[in-house]
Amino acid sequence: MTTDLRQRCDNAFWNYAHGRKYDIMALNEITSYHGAYSLPSDAEKLLKEHMARYNIFRQIANVAQLDTFDSTVKIITPISEAVFVAEAATVPESEVAQESLKVNSYKIAEILKLTIECVKDAKFDLPSALAREFGRAFGVAEERGCITGTGEFTPYGLLHDEFGAEVGTTTETLTYDSVVALYFSLDAQYRKNAAWVMNDRTALALRSLKSDDGLPLWNHSNDTLFSKPVFIAESMPDVDARNKPLLFGDFSFFLLMERGDAVMQTVKKSYILNGLIAYYGIKRMNSRLVRRVAVKALQMS
Helix, strand or coil: CCCCHHHHHHHHHHHHHHHCCCCCHHHHHEEEECCCEEEEEHHHHHHHHHHHHHHHHHCCCCEEEEEEECCCEEEEEEEECHHHHHHHHCCCCEEEEEEEEEECCCCEEEEEEHHHHHHCCCCHHHHHHHHHHHHHHHHHHHHHHHCECCCCCCCCCCCCCCCCEEEEEEEECCCCHHHHHHHCCHHHHHCCCEEEEEEEHHHHHHHEEEEECEEEEEECCEECCCEEEEEEEECCCCCCCCCCCCEEECCCEEEEECCCCCEEEEECCHHHHHHHEEEEEEEEEEEECCCHHHEEEECCC
C-alpha cells in the first residue's frame, strides 16, 4: 500500500469512527475478513503498547505475528549440542525434532460505548482513547487466557494439566524449602533466562519467608528471587489446596501468536437513540508452551 493510499485509508477510518462523512472506497481497502476494519498503524502500535502493560507475557514470552489464515507453525527442537573440534576434523551433525503445531484462532472482543457528545468534541482524542481502552481490555483477557485457558474458546494456558507447565514440586504449605525445590526442579539451561510468575497475594507471602538461618527468600532491594525477576499476574491462583500458585521458567518457550491485527467497527443502531456510539473491537490470538520442561509449576497438595 502506497503512502498516499495509507493516508487516505487512515483518514477514512477516523472519519468513519467519528460518524462523519468518509471515503467508502478507501475504507474498503482495510476491510478485514471479520467484516470490520483494520486499525490504522499508529493506533495499532499504541494498542499493542497498552496490551503489553496489561499482559506480562507480551514482555517475557515469544510474540509472533501470524497471517490471519495460517493454520500451523513449525516447532524445531534440537536434541544435540555444539562441541569443540580440531581443525579439519569431522563436525558432528545435529538432530532435530520437528513438530507442526496447529494454530487455532481465539477471539477476544469488547464493545466500548461513548457518548456522541464526547466523540464529536474536537478536544477529545478518540484514537488514543480507543487504543488505550481496547489495549487494556485485550491485554487483561490475553493474560488470563495465557494462564488459565482450557482450550475451549481460549488457548491452552500455562496451568493446563496436559499442555501447560510441568509440575516441578508438590507441597502442602508454601515454605522456603518448597520454593528452593521448585527453583532446582528446572534444568540449569532454562534457569539462565528464567522468571517467576505469581499473583500479589503469593508475592506478599513470599516476601516474609526466611530460611532456617533467618535469611530472607525475597531480595527486597531489587524484588527478585534467586536473582530472577518476578512478574505479577492477577490471574494466577492463590496458595490454596490443589492450586498452582507459582510458575518458574524460561518463558521464551511460551509462544504468543497474534492472528492478524485488531479490527473495529462502529455500532449505532442499538445505541444512537440513547446518545451513544458503540465501538466493537476484535482481536484474535493463540498461545502455547512449546517446550513443557522449560517452565515448572509449584503444585499445592
